[in-house]
Amino acid sequence: MTDPVLDIQDKPLSEALGERYLSYALSTIMSRSLPDVRDGLKPVHRRLLFAMSQLKLDPSTPPKKCARVVGDVIGKFHPHGDTAVYDALVRLAQDFAVRYPLIDGQGNFGNIDGDNAAAMRYTEARLTDVAKALLEGIDEDTVDFRGTYDGEGEEPIVLPSAFPNLLANGSQGIAVGMATSIPPHNAEELCDALSHLIKKPDASIEDLVRLVPGPDFPTGGTLVEPAASIAESYRTGRGSFRLRAKWEVEKLGQGTWQIVVTEIPYQVQKSRLIEKIAELLAARKLFLLDDVRDESAEDIRLVLVPKNRNVDPDVLMESLFKTTDLETRFGLNMNVLDKDNVPRVMNLKEVLQAFLAHRIEVLERRSRHRLAKIDHRLEVLGGYLIAYLNLDEVIRIIREEDEPKKSLMATFSLTDVQAEAILNMRLRSLRKLEEFEIKKEHDALSAERADLIELLENEPRRWKAIAKQIAETRKRFGKATTLGARRTVIGDAPSAIIIPLEAMVEREPVTVFCSEKGWIRTVKGHQADTTDIKYKDGDRERFVLRVETTDKLVVLGTDGRFYTLGVDKLPRGRGFGEPLRLMIDLANDAELVTLFKHRPGRRLLVVASNGRGFQVEEDEVIAQTRGGKQVMTVGDGVEAKFCIPVEGDTVAAIGNNRKLLVFPLEEVPVMARGRGVMIQKYTDGSLSDLTTFKFADGLSWKSGDRTRVETDMSPWKGNRGTAGRVPPNGFPKNNRFT
Incomplete structure (x- = not known):
């Protein structure tokens, strides 16, 4: 047996790895992770919807087993694992995961607690009206098709998309070196922005943000991001949105109350949220909260019981917002594939413009497709009319001639299409071939043909047609419908509620x-x-x-x-x-x-070993990190030595040379940082002790077990920075005030 021929290529390892990694990266970006800006879908979702449309799973037809759908998808279009495909199908059917579900699921499709869906053999699915809008015109040459992975069939490159799915349902994905994160939005608001953009193509981002004030999440909640931040995010295509749970205070009588959470942030599992709150309670970190209960049925109802009725509900919720997923941030990164399959970050206006450009192209292609159908039908009708007017001769030629098609074409100057249509005509149709009916259909089609030609040549009229389609979409999925009603409340940015430490620590x-x-x-x-x-x-x-x-x-x-x-x-x-x-x-x-112990609002007197010091506000020395905060600047051989609270109006300093100096406190400046000023002058010595007192009350010091007070400190009073005098009789030998 001979050895197989090996294709051995001599190239540097870095180059070989680079080529292969680049191929993998491009495959991930284009075929898995980033959505198309035109229909907002990734390939697996697009293939799911197309396969279901091929199975005739319309909203009005009975659903089929999900196993049948998944089988068709992986067999014809998407040769990957059935679990991955079924997971994608399940998500498109979850009304808490997708703002406008594309699949109508029958059976157990999971829940907001994070429970998984039933196996695909137990569940059934069909398309929703939103999915039908995305597929509208798919059989009318509105989009390009390409061969499937095995070459046996074709699949659409993009869907016609009569619904602004990218922004309406959002998208998330992680590719190689890039990611996308687009929150869902309200369809009516998007349609309003699209209509405005058609009327005013040069509209600013600010104009569009007034129409699209923020995301609209499937699970509701309250958006508390400042308006300026939202506008900036839509302007750049990058940013984040702060989302909070929706809550209310429920009175229980006799002054007692409890908080009821009715909506939680998007993509937060309710069960995990409750576990987190319970963990914090067990760790004694939520001492304003006494208990948490889940009383949810079809709707969410989380009950938060306060420690007592004197607790401020706002403070309690603020502590929970800071420590749990009752408040989350949803990132915005509108990184999508444009019509040329090039990934780039778009802003709000660019995404809307790309959708409108796609709709214009779909309208033009659909019109040309219809025009071709009309031309073909008019040609056939012309042949029928000739056949009707010369019915006996047509019958004779068909009965007697060896090649009736050629004879018909030669005798009546028919085209191949006309001759073929006459030959394929059934005898029972002869009774319908009345001249009046033929002319009536011919005239109607001719009028429609002229209208289509005028539409293709008139750009303003095309935009008017697009505006009409958008208005129909707005009416079909607008806020007046149960599906389209806005769920996320656009709230004000929260005020700076000061949470006392007691809220977090017992x-x-x-x-x-x-x-x-x-x-x-x-x-x-x-x-x-x-x-x-x-x-x-x-x-x-x-x-x-x-x-x-x-x-x-x-x-x-x-x-x-x-x-x-x-x-x-x-x-x-x-x-x-x-x-x-x-x-x-x-x-x-x-x-x-x-x-x-820290006392807010107090002032400190800090002095170094060389006698230099200053006053500092105690609030200014509080450090936020374990690295501390540098306040006193010390040089070589100098150390910070004293830090005492300021009490009274006078400073008393004594050096180890046994010289006492008393001077007004106001002579020591208040600083935030530095070396300070000279407190006491030393010829041969250094600062031994320091204190502050009220001059009118006199200076006190410890003498054994007793406290002595010298009320007349005038002999020792001087200017800051002078040497001072020997202290009064009985002053401790250790030169200390305490």
Whole structure:
């Protein structure tokens, strides 16, 4: 046995891979993932509808088993897996997945909970009126056909599409290096925009957006995207739409109430949504919510029970919108195949123009097809008329001549078509061949022929005909019908509702313990006795804060950087806790300066070891990330040393050279970031301690177990940046106020 001949090509691997990957990419883009801008369909959907039209599955005929449909599709047009084809068929029949279903399904076709459809042997299907509109004129040479994969038949390249399916039903797909995401829209609004574009071809995007204010999703909901953002998305062909569930407050009596969700965002599985809310409840992250129940039947009814009747419904829903799929974003990426099969992103106007251009081409081709039919019929009628006028001679020729066709053509100057029509005529038809009837049909067809010729030569009239077709589509699928009524409400952009942390975290008292080495933990309750709190060997207590789980903690490092921690995020238990450095990105060469509870609206005094400092609003030091926020600029050998709340109108500073200085607080500027100004001057020393107080009340300090107060601080009062004087008698030797 001889070896088979091998086609071995010598080429670089990169070139060979590139060619093959490009072929795969083009196949994916053109034959699987991107819709055609003219009919809004991908090949599998187009083949499904065409196969069903070949099976005569019209809206008025009984449905057939889906297995029969899928068999025809994969056998004649789409040689792929039956599961993929059936999944595509099922989706086209789901009224919660497709805004205007193209297939009328009988049986179990799945539900919004995410349950699958029954097997194809149990379900039946037929076309809907929308699908018939897409196929209207398919047999009248309105579109081009191509050979099927096996060459035994033909399939349409695109459907005539008397319905604006691309925008009405939307489309989603992921190709190689590109994707498409088009939300569904309301058919009546699209027809209004198309009519406007016919009247004013130079209409702006703004004009069209006034007619198409936003998507219209099958599952309803409320669109809360700002109008300016919607217009920009339609202008560029890219963007996103913010969609929320529709809800209402249901009064229960005695001041109690519950929230009922009646519509959920598009493509959100109801069962998964409820599971997510339940998970958040179990994780104690929705403490305004007490329970969630699914009371849905045919319609959606999700019941949300608040923790108590004093909860604000708007705040409760805002917390759910931020944490669950009760609010989603649907992307807009109008990446489609144009009439030349070139993928590109179109804006709203370009998509509508492409649809109108396709409808004009369909009208012209349909008119020319009808014209050819009329010409053929007129030719036949002319032959019938001659036969009627010379009936005896025609009968004689047919009975006596060996080649009657040629004799008829020669005797009466007939064409081949006319002679063939006369020979094929049945005897019973002779009684109908009356001159009056023939002339009547001939005149009617001649008038229709003249009208078609005038239509093909008159562009304004063609556009008028298209406008009439669009008006008929609008009436057929408009808002006055059950199918066409708008489902998604165009709402206002939500106002900035401030959600208190209590909405996300259960409020309870805890005590925070932080050691010298930076190990931090919380213990439930406000601990009065801390003697039983254990620390690692060589470590000891440094900070003890009695706070709530909804509070924030502010941390200052020696590098002048502030960090923010949520108390609810801190480790719990009576162990040693966790290192603070695992929770914030505190530099390795930086140490902890202070840790305190955040109080909004308060002002802080921050001072470095070299005596320079400034005031800063506490709200300005709050960091949003674990990387912190740089507030104090420190140089080499200088560290942030103090951060104290501002209380009173006077600053008292003492250095380790035992010099005390008192000066007005107003001499320290308020800054958001920087090095600050000199607080106290040192010849040989540095800042030891710092405090603020009310000058009229005097300065207090700890002396043993007692607190001493010096009411007359005039001798120590001076200007900021001066050296100061020796403190009063009895001032602590450690040069500390506390």
